[in-house]
Amino acid sequence: MRRPRAAPALLAAFALTALAHLGALLAGSAVATTVTKPALMPLLAAHVLARGGPRPLAGALLFGCCGDTLLLTGGDTAFLLGMASFAAGHGCYLLLCARHGAPGGRRTYGLGGAYAVACLGTVALLWPDLAPGMRVPVGLYSLLLTAMALGASRARLRTGIGGLLFLASDTLIASGVADWPQPPVPQFWIMLSYLPAQFLLADGLLRAARPQDPPGPGAAPRPRAYGAVPARS
Template identity: 30%
Template sequence: MFISKLAFLKIDFMKSKIFLILFSIAVIGVFSGIALHEKRFDYIFKPLLMISLGGHFLVNAARFEFKIKIFAVWAILFSLFGDTFLMFAGNGPNFFIFGLGSFLVAQIGYIFLFRRLNQVEGLKPYIATKPLWLLLYFAYGGVIYILLFSNLDAVLKIAVFIYMAALLGMSIMAMNRKGIQPQISFNLVFTGSLLFVVSDTLIALNKFLTPIPADRFWVMSTYMAAQFLIVTGILKQLEKQSVFER
């Protein structure tokens, strides 16, 4: 029994390593496309980012609670949809709207995931004890929205507001894990959430306000790091707490 369990863990480790190698290849492919100004690289490597991260998560979370897996796959899958739609954003405004909508659903998935992972009896969420942090998020969101407002049409005014609320809500839920979850897990997930905010802010500013030098490099750098850190941080929490199926 013990030997078979070790063999199972070894197989899982090898599968996980394969997915991480695929993610690394995807990152290199995305950066190569940016450096070579070759848009066609995106069609191969951008979808591979979330496919490989999703595989990495599922291999390591196979024994964990069903709801956790559902929320994580939800966020990862709709991030994949968002990446795919945004690849074609230059072909018409609908692709951008569909991409934004997909990432909206992904952020909601992350919100539910962080909330589920943070349910510890007897402990208050961090924001409940330090509500002033909310003011920083509101101020940041307000400033960015005001900067963009005059350049948005009626539909985008609503869409961007809703998405920004979900994006910042995701980061707030990541902050809520402070003092409740393992420090390494909190650091990874919260840093990832902030990089996600930075990445999407850069997209918005570049598209609706003013061109940003090397925008694709900065957007993709922060985005890829964000997704990797969030997934890795979640797995660190599950690894330390052994959240098994129940």
């Protein structure tokens, strides 16, 4: 699946489609929004595979595509199915972050505590305003999303930022489901944080998973990249 020459073109196609999608949201073009949104994550997944990335990483992005497409259709059932698809993607990210993340330390424990407080606080605030059928699914999804964001912080700096942006994007979605006041064109702000989140997670995990060539005879060992550890067998 590795096609290094195709990778830059696929990344450029993803970037152009992302800009077109954001522009369509601002312009209020439902047709352009519907056409561009399902194409975003497959382009990024193709870029990942062209760079020789692991299949679970491409899988996480394709699960994101399923979630994006389901959320376009509207309705509670589609929302729950879309949330389940994103949850499967977070499971893929968690697997990769566990494989390529650095061991936990004081920084990880401190960040984990902050994420836990933020997650529980947000769910507690949203809970009374969510429909009864949404409360448990949103609460469980929030826990998984927070675990993914914390795991991402152990892989690389950019994956940590990606996890944080994913949290921000999905929190804005949840606030809309709870009928909280929204900013103008809320879908624009959701996608403005979601798109770089997915790219940073994908690019950071690609870099963390990249095998390092062994040093030549007599050469000093290379310093290990931030957060990179040997993959588990």
